[in-house]
Amino acid sequence: MNAVSQTGPSIRFRGRSFMAMTLVADGPLEGWLADFDVWLQRSPGFFTGRIVVLDFADTAQSKADVERWIGELATRGVRLVGIEGVRPSLVDATMPPVLRGGRDATLVVTDNVTDSATTPAEPRKPAEPVNMLVERRIRSGQSIVCLEGDVTIIGSVGAGAEIIAGGSIHVYGTLAGRAIAGATFGARAQIFCTKLEAELLAVDGIYRTAEDIDDAFRGKAVRVSTADETLRIAAL
Template identity: 40%
Template sequence: MSGRTFVALTLTPESPLTDWLAALDQQIARSVGFFAGKPVIVDLSMVEADTPDLATLPDDLKQRGIRIIGIEGGNRNWPATAGWDWPESPASTRAAPAQPRENTPSASTDEEHATQAKNPAHPIALVVEESVRSGQQVVWPEGDVVVLGAVASGAEVSAGGSIHIYGALRGRAVAGIGGNSTARVFTKALDAELVAIDGFYATAEEMDPVCINGPAQILLEGERLVFRPLPG
């Protein structure tokens, strides 16, 4: 037996659902492929039993290529949800305290898994010796990720701590997974599809144009991502 840690996105629908789905379509258009292959948890805490169009929500999401692995909030006994295939939600890493583990999860790509290491007393950094190619995904909840190369378009790096990219960031960087709001993203050349810290994100169109194509750091201030050029 072995354990795995993975990152799941959370979608929180709001009423009216037609407007929420339209906003979701705009997000998908801005970042094509963002939900591809990603596990998603649907949080129903912002809707009511009689919310219009609630009954068709799972089909609406499935049509957009969104794969639901869990549902939180809401009620299975609502008439609108009676016909849903209601998967059980895995425990949220944000809500529950970290439990001791014998082995840390491996950093993974679509094709391979890195060597596992013993869980240290303090977070450790994962060093990726080469560029992260399109279609690959590196996930390291145990600390920082350092990429000595670039992160290509269509690639993604996720870290429990900060992300340091010595080359260009053209794909996606997701720092502070699990609730670390002090994490940052550093890159030699910012040309990202998406950057996120502790659940707050910005797509390419929302990034500060002053930092585009240059060395930059991204940090979280309140609920807003701040982009700052790096010296040199």
């Protein structure tokens, strides 16, 4: 009798990276949530479909602390794919996994480290902007994030692509995706593009979707800013 070998179904694994937004639990829960709720009122739906990680920054003291943070965010529609900055002993199988090795979108390292034990602390100065220049087309599904300054794109931003900047966004080409400015520097930020076809525009948490953008600005060079808690679009 001839032996017959049967091959089971083939399962393929691929390594793939995704851009995640990280929320930092850098204060008491009640005060942090109060600020977060104000932000959500101005930008409802901002976290819908986003990959979100919560960084406890070593502030969680108990498993109950971790559970409460996760639960409060879940009630606000923020579902976490992972957590950072927490002892593994405070996490169980019902919680998002503890992540390791994450990197900020942009990183600034200074070499003028001082000994805090011997050097008096100086008032903290505002961080200097660190701007990003991208000289290529941003395709659907891609994200460009620079929370420390402006983002300048020399090329188009395709539908389904996303640009997030701490400061302003400059697009020298068609802006067909999502542009979110002022994530760090607030209302000082603006958005500029040479051809507007955007799915979403946002500055300092105030946004408009494609349905809310006047057709008169479609295909035009525009400037987007905020005034009196309103997103303003003006032709250039």
